[in-house]
Amino acid sequence: MSTTPDSAVHAYLTAHRDTFLADLADWLRIPSVSADPGHTPDVRRSAEWLAAKLTATGFPTAEIWETDGHPAVFAHWPSDDPDAPTVLVYGHHDVQPATRDDGWHTDPFEPHTADGKLYARGAADDKGQVFFHTLGVRAHLAATGRTTPAVHLKLLIEGEEESGSPHFPDLIARHADRLACDAVIVSDTGMWSKDTPTVCTGMRGLTDCQIDLHGPDQDIHSGSFGGAVPNPATEAARLAAALHDTDRRVTVPGFYDGVIPLTDQERALFAELPFDEAAWLSTAHSHATLGEADHTTLERIWARPTAEVNGISGGYQGPGGKTIVPATAQLKLSFRLVAGQDTDAVQQAVRDWVAAQLPDGIRHTLTFWGATRPCLTPLDHPALQSVVRAMGRAFGQKIRFTREGGSGPAADLQDVLGVPVLFLGISIPSDGWHAPNEKVELDLLLKGAETTAHLWGDLAEHWHTT
Amino acid sequence: MSTTPDSAVHAYLTAHRDTFLADLADWLRIPSVSADPGHTPDVRRSAEWLAAKLTATGFPTAEIWETDGHPAVFAHWPSDDPDAPTVLVYGHHDVQPATRDDGWHTDPFEPHTADGKLYARGAADDKGQVFFHTLGVRAHLAATGRTTPAVHLKLLIEGEEESGSPHFPDLIARHADRLACDAVIVSDTGMWSKDTPTVCTGMRGLTDCQIDLHGPDQDIHSGSFGGAVPNPATEAARLAAALHDTDRRVTVPGFYDGVIPLTDQERALFAELPFDEAAWLSTAHSHATLGEADHTTLERIWARPTAEVNGISGGYQGPGGKTIVPATAQLKLSFRLVAGQDTDAVQQAVRDWVAAQLPDGIRHTLTFWGATRPCLTPLDHPALQSVVRAMGRAFGQKIRFTREGGSGPAADLQDVLGVPVLFLGISIPSDGWHAPNEKVELDLLLKGAETTAHLWGDLAEHWHTT
Structure with a gap:
């Protein structure tokens, strides 16, 4: 032939x-x-x-x-x-x-x-x-x-x-x-x-989810009640913030279980590519790099698992201010996974972690949209x-x-x-x-x-x- | 007369x-x-x-x-x-x-x-x-x-x-x-x-503000770029979460400067009131109390300064998921103040604190709506x-x-x-x-x-x- x-x-x-x-x-x-x-x-x-x-x-x-x-x-x-x-x-x-x-x-x-x-x-x-x-x-x-x-x-x-x-x-x-x-x-x-x-x-791989948080049964006055009851917007923020430590590593216990580490050969091949940080940032429409400590940008996006906030909402979003403790908040998170991670185990780890983070008085539901290995x-x-x-x-x-x-x-x-x-x-x-x-x-x-x-x-x- | x-x-x-x-x-x-x-x-x-x-x-x-x-x-x-x-x-x-x-x-x-x-x-x-x-x-x-x-x-x-x-x-x-x-x-x-x-x-007293955070110039793919650039929704969450420590005290340096502490007489008068926590929670449409350590609910809402998330938003909020790093996020915060605090000083403390929290690559604007002493x-x-x-x-x-x-x-x-x-x-x-x-x-x-x-x-x- x-x-x-x-x-x-x-x-x-x-x-x-x-x-x-x-x-x-x-x-x-x-x-x-x-x-x-x-x-x-x-x-x-x-x-x-x-x-x-x-x-x-x-x-x-x-x-x-x-x-x-x-x-x-x-x-x-x-x-x-x-x-x-x-x-x-x-x-x-x-x-x-x-x-x-x-x-x-x-x-x-x-x-x-x-x-x-x-x-x-x-x-x-x-x-x-x-x-x-x-x-x-x-x-x-x-x-x-x-x-x-x-x-x-x-x-x-x-x-x-x-x-x-x-x-x-x-x-x-x-x-x-x-x-x-x-x-x-x-x-x-x-x-x-x-x-x-x-x-x-x-x-x-990828798995993404939505977390709905419920605090007061309705929006309430932040002067009359604020500072004395749990605020679902604050708790959504605390969840999203607690996802990463100061080294921008994901904190969910068990998240990194099984991750196949990069070999020296792979790191070398990545390093050989003509990576231009300024050009890459321009493509990313971004103004700085930020990610897991001790990894290059290419390693972060190709070979390391990550967690991302895709959406967050809660409380008043109109013009001006509204001094309330909101009734609900919502968080949309996605997790990128690498070879060796088990998607079911990651989902369970996230469920356990979320439940453990929330204080009394905040109900939540967590829905995973799907998982791609x-x-x-x-x-x-x-x-x-x-x-x-x-x-x-x-x-x-x-x-x-x-x-x-x-x-x-x-x-x-x-x-x-x-x-x-x-x-x-x-x-x-x-x-x-x-x-x-x-x-x-x-x-x-x-x-x-x-x-x-x-x-x-x-x-x-x-x-x-x- | x-x-x-x-x-x-x-x-x-x-x-x-x-x-x-x-x-x-x-x-x-x-x-x-x-x-x-x-x-x-x-x-x-x-x-x-x-x-x-x-x-x-x-x-x-x-x-x-x-x-x-x-x-x-x-x-x-x-x-x-x-x-x-x-x-x-x-x-x-x-x-x-x-x-x-x-x-x-x-x-x-x-x-x-x-x-x-x-x-x-x-x-x-x-x-x-x-x-x-x-x-x-x-x-x-x-x-x-x-x-x-x-x-x-x-x-x-x-x-x-x-x-x-x-x-x-x-x-x-x-x-x-x-x-x-x-x-x-x-x-x-x-x-x-x-x-x-x-x-x-x-x-x-009260002062409330809106913080707008700008990361990428447009929403970007969380698989291609996530984990390697700053995410304004994550940073909004980190700001909101960092407002309070684990004792739910406000962390902004200088926030408590000048606060007139409660006297023993005042604490006793508060304690004499027929406070029914279950009834109060019902009025608050809330399911648990949560606030500054070592203070009663009445002390928290009447005599202690607080910080509250009135609204938070950023990224995708429609049905299902959307795996993006969002371009922008917004935070609406209010601060309740007590006698002895200076509203101008609190506003400046918040401005300084916000600027110090944000990583490179996140631009922000901060607008105070007003201040009530x-x-x-x-x-x-x-x-x-x-x-x-x-x-x-x-x-x-x-x-x-x-x-x-x-x-x-x-x-x-x-x-x-x-x-x-x-x-x-x-x-x-x-x-x-x-x-x-x-x-x-x-x-x-x-x-x-x-x-x-x-x-x-x-x-x-x-x-x-x-």
């Missing part, structure tokens, strides 16, 4: 670029916000749109898979070589909430292109990165003259990733036979930068080399290694299907995931398609030699 | 009760919320309504006094005895914010009477307690046959008390000559209970005895002593006018100041009027003997 000719791939991509982008824009117009019950019909519409598009792409099988929450999409295009390896591509079709009021310059669900960038909620996270696979597999066929892919190609595109994938473990357990594969390719991550293409070797691919895994070679051809550069601070349900796939998980993402830090004015770079989208146009041949060729 | 006959006072109050209550209801319909700029015209309308009503009551002088904020009302009814003492009654015509959504059973600005109680925002705090003076002075005249009050009677009813009286010191300084008096009567406080009438001997009347002050006697006649019971945890600009009057400040309030703890379903007890409103019907004669009689 020979490698796919570059020129034929380029010709195909050039010829189909405009149609590809117009189709992607249609998909981005569907506000598939999984966290907001008001958008439930839109998440289903997004799944149906994708299934129809995969059928049109040529997948003989393209199905909606129901869950107890939002639906996923499964597609399968078998190779005509029965001995070919089977690859499962993972992505998601749901998106984060977005409204103009958050600071978007244009409607987040009306894609617009400017200066080589496509702006829309989901452009990078993750519709764009799912969608380049449709163009990539067609380019692979066109450039090789094949009628089926060189690998048995499966896609599983879920609809609840932005809500912590609560039904994903059940989904893949139920369909484990149809999802059977030799490797998973996750396309829901990023690269170091436009100029430094990288392959990601692991993702952090961390995962880590060994640096020397042979299948990783196929991804590195395919990316190297598309980008014409040496490919380096990173990890991903964000989270995806990759570890569930790894555990349930018993196969290695590889990462192929073309997003870059400035793409603004979860933020206003999310975008994707058009040329990188096409490099993603080009990488997969090379990848399936490379994997098929090298699989049995590894 | 003989004392006012009880029967004549009763007859007057009975005959004029319905008109009095109907007039009060008209005033309560004006939503004079001083903290909300949207209600600025209503605060003015409230002042104009009151001035017209005082003119109708018989005050030869009833004027709107402008400030740089909301207007106050001044009225003057000289006695025909030039040697009579001059008394200045203080109250306020502005009210706390209130909407049905806060938990009101009926429209807060559409008064309704049920079971001997009048429900409306401002019914007790403070329109009801201002308004009983109009009925009381007429009863005083009717029962004594006088055509002018036995004292030179002045009223100053301000429009910014619920906003911390930011322009009150300037107002009284500008008009000090017209406000000149021998004593101030503040009608903006409460009694121990319906069954235990009391005179208040001091009020706590604490005040304390000596237990043995002779003018206090007139109030105690007049209340004793109206209530037919022994009058005991309390303090007031809430705040009013009494100390400014004391300082600028150089006179003692006395307190005459008929509200009770269950009246729900600043809370939903605020109400006033109709029979206590009339006891307030009855007290003043006796008070002016008693003061005139005893003034020159003290």
Whole structure:
């Protein structure tokens, strides 16, 4: 099996670029916000749109898979070589909430292109990165003259990733036979930068929760009662503040249990990357770094577990002042987890810790929205080399290694299907995931398609030699 | 000068009760919320309504006094005895914010009477307690046959008390000559209970502020950046949490400077009151007491300075989760102050403390809404005895002593006018100041009027003997 000719791939991509982008824009117009019950019909519409598009792409099988929450999409295009390896591509079709009021310059669900960038909620996270696979597999066929892919190609595109994938473990357990594969390719991550293409070797896990605190049965006068009864806003603040010690380490007992420490090799590889703190801060729209003592910024975001306050509220928030002790307060917390941590154990540790912090007179409820397990691919895994070679051809550069601070349900796939998980993402830090004015770079989208146009041949060729 | 006959006072109050209550209801319909700029015209309308009503009551002088904020009302009814003492009654015509959504059973600005109680925002705090003076002075005249009050009677009813009286010191300084008096009567406080009438001997001061914290320039992804940059919601929580130590003492350096400690006599008087913790908690709509170590609940709310979180907000507050590091957070804090504390010094201490707490990368602004100074009347002050006697006649019971945890600009009057400040309030703890379903007890409103019907004669009689 020979490698796919570059020129034929380029010709195909050039010829189909405009149609590809117009189709992607249609998909981005569907506000598939999984966290907001008001958008439930839109998440289903997004799944149906994708299934129809995969059928049109040529997948003989393209199905909606129901869950107890939002639906996923499964597609399968078998190779005509029965001995070919089977690859499962993972992505998601749901998106984060977005409204103009958050600071978007244009409607987040009306894609617009400017200066080589496509702006829309989901452009990078993750519709764009799912969608380049449709163009990539067609380019692979066109450039090789094949009628089926060189690998048995499966896609599983879920609809609840932005809500912590609560039904994903059940989904893949139920369909484990149809999802059977030799490797998973996750396309829901990023690269170091436009100029430094990288392959990601692991993702952090995530579990997030909401804590509702109840003090007085109604707002009460702070002069008549303040200083003598528990204040739920104060207690919410004390919880949030007590999450970290002065070294910004998480204080929840047992939180760090099992954490696989960074090796000297990994710390050295991180340190080799061209990290520019000022540029990184600019991408983070932030004005200083702050995090766990004795760790670099990259170590903090890639390889260390963290706790974050995503939202806090309680009491009067209108103009001026209102001298009350509020009746209620609310805290939204998320915990990023790394390989070795057990999500169930972390949730229990948080529950125990919260209950132990609160004084008499404050009732609370704690709801975890979901849990996504961390995962880590060994640096020397042979299948990783196929991804590195395919990316190297598309980008014409040496490919380096990173990890991903964000989270995806990759570890569930790894555990349930018993196969290695590889990462192929073309997003870059400035793409603004979860933020206003999310975008994707058009040329990188096409490099993603080009990488997969090379990848399936490379994997098929090298699989049995590894 | 003989004392006012009880029967004549009763007859007057009975005959004029319905008109009095109907007039009060008209005033309560004006939503004079001083903290909300949207209600600025209503605060003015409230002042104009009151001035017209005082003119109708018989005050030869009833004027709107402008400030740089909301207007106050001044009225003057000289006695025909030039040697009579001059008394200045203080109250306020502005009210706390209130909407049905806060938990009101009926429209807060559409008064309704049920079971001997009048429900409306401002019914007790403070329109009801201002308004009983109009009925009381007429009863005083009717029962004594006088055509002018036995004292030179002045009223100053301000429009910014619920906003911390930011322009009150300037107002009284500008008009000090017209406000000149021998004593101030503040009608903006409460009694121990319906069954235990009391005179208040001091009020706590108040200063409240808003702190806005700015971290990232926009909300950012907590997976990509969380754990490596400062989070303003976390920092708001850390500020709020750091306000108190584990003994619930305020940690701001210098906060307790100058505090006049409780005497053994005062602690004993507090301890003699029939304090029922379960009943008090019920009134507080709370489920446990919590406050400064080594102090009783009454000491905490009456005689100790406190810090309270009135509101906190930052980040995502919609349904479900959103894994962000938020761009901004906000904290609304109030500080109750006691005699001996300097409000300017406390504000500066808070400013210094906040600035010292925040890490690099978090910008902040801090705005104080205003300051109300604490005040304390000596237990043995002779003018206090007139109030105690007049209340004793109206209530037919022994009058005991309390303090007031809430705040009013009494100390400014004391300082600028150089006179003692006395307190005459008929509200009770269950009246729900600043809370939903605020109400006033109709029979206590009339006891307030009855007290003043006796008070002016008693003061005139005893003034020159003290």
